[in-house]
Amino acid sequence: MSGRSRHFTMSTLLATSFFFVLLCSSLQVRGVNYTFVKDAALAPSVSYYDYIIVGGGTAGCPLAATLSERFRVLLLERGASPYDDDRIGDMARFADTLSDTSPGSPAQRFVSEDGVINSRPRVLGGGSCINAGFYTRASDDYVRGVGWDLGAAGAAYRWVEDVVAFQPELGPWQAALQGGLLEAGVAPDNGFTFDHFDGTKVGGSIFDADGRRHTAADLLRYARAEGLDVLLRARVAKILFFNVRGRRSGRRTAARGVVFHDSEGRMHKAFLSAGRRNEIILSAGAMGSPQLLMLSGVGPADHLRSFGIPLVRDHPAVGQGMSDNPMNAIYVPSPSPVEVSLIQVVGITQVGSYIEGASGSNWGVRHSASGSGPDGVHRPRNFGMFSPQTGQLATVPPKQRTPEAIAHAAESMRQLDDSAFRGGFILEKVLGPLSTGHLELRNRDPDDNPLVTFNYFSHPEDLRRCVAGLSVIERVIHSQAFKNFTYPDFSMETLLNMSTGFPVNLLPRHDNDSTSLEMFCKDTVMTIWHYHGGCQVGRVVDAEYRVLGIDALRVIDGSTFNASPGTNPQATVMMLGRYMGVRITNERLAAEGLEGTKP
Template sequence: MASALVSAQTMAVFTVASFFALLCVAQLARAVNYTFMREAVHAPPVAYYDYIIIGGGTAGCPLAATLSERSRVLLLERGGSPYEDGRVLSMVHFSDVLADTSASSASQRFVSEDGVINSRPRVLGGGSCINAGFFTRAGAGYVRAVGWDPREVLAAYRWVEDVVAFQPALGPWQAAVRRGLLETGVLPDNGFTYDHIPGTKVGGSIFDADGRRHTAADLLRYSNPDGIDLFLRARVARILFGYKGTKPVARGVVYRDAQGGTHVAYLNRGAANEVILSAGALGSPQQLMLSGIGPADHLRSLGIDVILDLPGVGQGMSDNPMNAIYVPSPSPVEVSLIQVVGITRFGSYIEGASGANWNSHPSGTQPPPRNFGMFSPQTGQLATVPPAQRTPEAIARAVEAMSQVPDAALRGGFILEKVLGPQSTGHLALRNLDPDDNPSVRFNYFAHPDDLRRCVAGISGIERVIRSRAFSRFTYPNFAFPATLNVTADFPVNTLYGRRGGAGGGGGSDPRALEQFCRDTVMTIWHYHGGCQVGRVVDRDYKVLGVEALRVIDGSTFNASPGTNPQATVMMLGRYMGVKLLRERMLFEGPGRKNP
């Protein structure tokens, strides 16, 4: 009786502490007051701008802030402000946002045709408001391949990093993952760095030392407040076009506010003025199609007037497949998201995320351990069920099953691998004419054999880390890797395990078993891209092919995901292209013009 009372009192203390921690974050959030940010219901019926940016996300915010230096900019965001919801800005409540499937959530769930549950942002700041926070640049080879100027790229990264990036302090579990990677040959030891280079490194984080998230929305502090209007809950219905001869020219946009009111924004007259899509890998190709640019037959089937037959819109969709191993731990595990990464030479990235022990949280505010941050049925990361079977009913059963598991069994962490590239591609299509609805998208995970090979190599790399001396503190005696696989995958991996020597003989896992494991436990790490790729939809300056005054600047243009996490590069791209567009404007207008 006494122990039960103490336990209840302890839980009450933690609950109150958690409440006040969230309250403090919310108060900090409310302290951000952009004078140019308003609800779309307060927008004028008709207005004129030099640039109209559709999407206030990871690219849109730095792009708008930069262009506002010497132009009139309109930034339209379909979601709300991250400063309205303390959960968005708190690492402790990271999974709560992903698990929130309400219409007002900052995270909008979608399920690909492959059956993998995924999320897209619906908030100012975009994916930087709902991701796991890892911050790393693209590799030098990637920069060369896409034709960016390396010096300008570095300057743009640093512009972003001055506001949103921090060096994380590693706890014991993350430190063990790092030592395990080094012990198993993922070399050299690159220490802490933002650079993407082979070996093991500690990357940056957009969470500061207090666990507060800093997002692309914070980059709007660079804005000239006299040069920008930002409207929230502004849902763009379509882009408006005129013609120069037979060539379509973007003229403006029609958008609706939260009460259904219609507003029109037009471009000012001038050769340098443009509409820019920065709505993300799902939103940008979707918006092009809704506006009449895309595969003509598909558009006509939905009754959309075809402005331009551009078959590449919606093609080349890719999502880096992620697979993870849960490692039960006899020792306490700190709560952390992604901090350490092993950049291997076989085309897979190995990373760690933990943990589920609420007593280990430094502030004592971690809620009862019923989810694992990135990995839980509530967030849709349901690896125990093959993709085709991840129904709402399966999620509900998994949530109920987790609620019955003793706390001690939930103490541990995940080591994951993400496939480089990937080479498997799919496509996106409209389901209907509603811009708020999710389009249909298929990523075709592991359709290319190289992706499957890299996954198998990555899982084998995780096994070596778990078996390393450096990681021994966080594994139970007589550790059996097949049993660990079976915690994550609901099929008997161990019946195929060890045909090349077995667990005791050091032969490792049977590749056929691991191939099946990869297919059955595939999840997303939210790094999907494509749909408006360079050469298919836009040119190397991100101008839409066959159209004037229209660009796409975001991750939909990528042929491969940059670095181990794309958010730093997407933010960099917004700044990089903003600087480039301002220079082009100076050529048209001369250096004397400033914002009216």
């Protein structure tokens, strides 16, 4: 399959996407006594801290742990503890966590205005509790480009890696993918490394050798217990502001506290204690941080007035620059058994896309062919990261996807023989991307999802990168290294035209019963959960992540990114929490004539 104008018919095998709360006074975590973690219902009605961090996620946990070494810190997390949910820690139950759409689940489903089904975390540890576990740093060029100190960033990465990152042991299918990428020209062979280099590599994983997940919440073991309070199920409603008079700049707006509610609906307020360097820091993610700014009166004036929100500051760029890396995947059935794997190998290509893979069925690990588990309970089939239960197997183009279509795909999978689940998915993720959209309020409920549009493939370069990535996948499938995991004489066209016998959805059908590769990319687009933007550096925050025009308020999370870092961002988001925690601490202590924290 070569050329941008190649056409093929529509019955396709194409798969899609990745994909209690504490009522006691302490939390035991793998030998660590988290005495500082409590349910928000136990919090006082009013409290005071040096730093208030909103969002106990991938950035918020390392940030809180670091600042707590020298200061009094409050970390507010709207979700529960990851250590109370057995699914989160078990690699084989990855899809079970994502497919749970009940209120209070660790993964809160949302559907973009583009029609692509997605998830956002709602749990201490954030996205590191619900993702596919791949751990890889951003490139040195990326680190320099965003203005981070390379040495300090490296030290922050290592601080994270000492707790959560591991070297995976490749099974035969992942090893074949590695060899196939090299044959396909994705060179050189960089072996195992956390670093980002062009070519093929084995990356890190936050799953250890026993398949147990380690998350950003584990980084709280670094915290000084006397310096940190973590409140779970604390739903922040808004930031509180007041006006201050500056020595030179006249009257300025400054953050002074937050309002939050516990699980029983009681309101609490947390304020910054006396001290001009104390701050509120948003780490609520690319969906939560711009949403909370708007709900607090910081955002596009006309949009906020339309909801009756009193304007604190007209900030037109809040919610702008939203992007989600588009991803497309192809299922390759195998004549040979395959291991259950999530992302372990990545091809960093020269064509603007990243190639990764996942193999095996979670069903094969925990369930019998009859459709029941060893306890006789019927459960839906989940094919690892790709599952209709996670909303990722689309039977119609994105804007026409419905819950009914997902249910139909799940029922179709239940009718298939177990042999149909033997195989793996090879996917491509577009670098960047260059296509951008925006986020707006749906209502004034902070628990509800805002409206977000990503405008997938609106930039032609993203579409070109998708097509080029599909060509790399074709070469991998035809490689000698991968021959034991493909059927003889299977061409790419055959793979893309199989309609029965395998756990797939049909490619959306058009009037002329054919489609270009460009249309294929658009019709089968899905998320790899790497959305970012909404509070970007240079537009909403400055290089030190301070909100422009407002004192004592920062945003430190993926909403500040102009492009997704590396092939997978979680390592860099965790690093950023540590990096900025050290930086804030040292700048403050230096101003007070005190010795700082080592990187």
